[in-house]
Amino acid sequence: MNTEELMESLKKVVKPYVKSEEGFKNITASSDLINDLKINSANLIDVILDIENEFDIVIDNASMEKMLTVGSAIDIITTKLNEK
Amino acid sequence: MQEVNNRVVITGLGVVAPNGVGITDFTNAIKQGISGISYHKELETLGFSCCIGGIPLVPEALQLQYLSALQLKNFNSPGILYGCMAGMDAWKDAGLMINETADWDSGTVFGTGTTSVEKFRESVNKIDAGQVRTLGSNAVLQTMTSGVSAYLSGILGLGNLVTSNSSACCTGTESILMGYERIRSGNAKRMLVGACSDGGPYVWGGFDAMRVMSYKHNDNPEKASRPMSATANGFVPGSGAGALLLESLSSAVERGAKIYGEIAGGALNAGGQRGNGSMTAPNSEAVQRCISKAIENAGVDVNEIDLINGHLTATSKDAEEINNWATVLNRKGKNFPYVHSLKAMTGHCLAAAGAIESVAAVICLANDFIFPSINCEDIHPDIGAIIDAEKIPQRLLENNKLRLIAKASFGFGDINACLIFKKYNG
Numbered sequence: 001m002n003t004e005e006l007m008e009s010l011k012k013v014v015k016p017y018v019k020s021e022e023g024f025k026n027i028t029a030s031s032d033l034i035n036d037l038k039i040n041s042a043n044l045i046d047v048i049l050d051i052e053n054e055f056d057i058v059i060d061n062a063s064m065e066k067m068l069t070v071g072s073a074i075d076i077i078t079t080k081l082n083e084k
Numbered sequence: 085m086q087e088v089n090n091r092v093v094i095t096g097l098g099v100v101a102p103n104g105v106g107i108t109d110f111t112n113a114i115k116q117g118i119s120g121i122s123y124h125k126e127l128e129t130l131g132f133s134c135c136i137g138g139i140p141l142v143p144e145a146l147q148l149q150y151l152s153a154l155q156l157k158n159f160n161s162p163g164i165l166y167g168c169m170a171g172m173d174a175w176k177d178a179g180l181m182i183n184e185t186a187d188w189d190s191g192t193v194f195g196t197g198t199t200s201v202e203k204f205r206e207s208v209n210k211i212d213a214g215q216v217r218t219l220g221s222n223a224v225l226q227t228m229t230s231g232v233s234a235y236l237s238g239i240l241g242l243g244n245l246v247t248s249n250s251s252a253c254c255t256g257t258e259s260i261l262m263g264y265e266r267i268r269s270g271n272a273k274r275m276l277v278g279a280c281s282d283g284g285p286y287v288w289g290g291f292d293a294m295r296v297m298s299y300k301h302n303d304n305p306e307k308a309s310r311p312m313s314a315t316a317n318g319f320v321p322g323s324g325a326g327a328l329l330l331e332s333l334s335s336a337v338e339r340g341a342k343i344y345g346e347i348a349g350g351a352l353n354a355g356g357q358r359g360n361g362s363m364t365a366p367n368s369e370a371v372q373r374c375i376s377k378a379i380e381n382a383g384v385d386v387n388e389i390d391l392i393n394g395h396l397t398a399t400s401k402d403a404e405e406i407n408n409w410a411t412v413l414n415r416k417g418k419n420f421p422y423v424h425s426l427k428a429m430t431g432h433c434l435a436a437a438g439a440i441e442s443v444a445a446v447i448c449l450a451n452d453f454i455f456p457s458i459n460c461e462d463i464h465p466d467i468g469a470i471i472d473a474e475k476i477p478q479r480l481l482e483n484n485k486l487r488l489i490a491k492a493s494f495g496f497g498d499i500n501a502c503l504i505f506k507k508y509n510g
Contacts, residue, residue, distance in 0.1 A: 016153060045221045046222075049220055
């Protein structure tokens, strides 16, 4: 899966949680999940669980803490997919 | 704080009942004596003796008018859903807007009997399977007892007292009195009060095991809930939510809000599980004291009570309840007020019962009608010996001026709640 495909899959996962349509329209690797996409901080855990289901991976607590932007999410997903 | 003694009126109503969702449908249903009790295959499959119950019809499209798709994601708490629907309807019915900033003058006491058992079961199963990390963010929000009041506060922007009471089958009636006290004492202008209850096997199972539910009418569900009938054979379980928007009279008048009626007063007490009271049976002395205190607190003439909206669950305790009313009011035979039980149509909605039944009472009060008490064409002889049969309306009585309605609820733990609703005459 290349980065573009990953981005499309990730967008599908985060969409239900996004509260800023503007932020979602202009989504880039540097988009901050909380500040730009306005995802409720409590919902971050649900986003991560949905990512796990979507990509069939397990994201450990340490990786979870780093997952603050779209780019960091893609990096972590890529790492976990490569470990499979 | 000094005693303020504000008058408290009802300016909004909302209901999610087995026989009608929303005030319009519910009003039509109670006028026509429509039962909301149906057969549930799932209960039979699980080996229940009582395979019938009342569950409100709330399709997904309707749910989405109240909660967002995100709120409904991984949502498994029908009680909270019913409570939000009824509460939001009552708020809107009162002509109030969703607050952009916290409304410091508005709060809620919205009760429930159990936490959301379906969500709890889902969570327990995951935890037992070693999957605690997959519970997601909302297992706590949906299983905390105060979940329903927390959801409502967030949706409406309530900035006063936000809490959930729990007192078995008194919960709904108690919430109304708690909100009433809050406004009366000047600590809030508006209180959204009511209660909700989940339905289904995990809530109803314990009652089935106690053999207190009807099991003789599985093939005839609409005839099963028979309060005050000689053939009453246990209660039929229900679920749902009822909500009332209580407001200080001055706030209601200032807003130009429509006023359904006034809360004249009420009382709460317990029998201490002494005398003939126990964990599951009411102490008659306490019931009588509660009704008596409510009347005293309301400062009304017992002869102006035109209607009793009873607790009347369709068990052997119905005759005892009628006797308690007759004793306190000192009114018997043809002199007894009209009396009816909504449970004949909705089943016993447990924690939500008092709230849904109070909504029905306020609708009657505002519109001067008395809904029929269905399924008691064969009045229990012990009740017939105390009051005249015509006092239990078998069909709708319209254009029947109502001055005062007394509403009572009694619950496990030997607890009692009684409210006096009064026609608002300016």
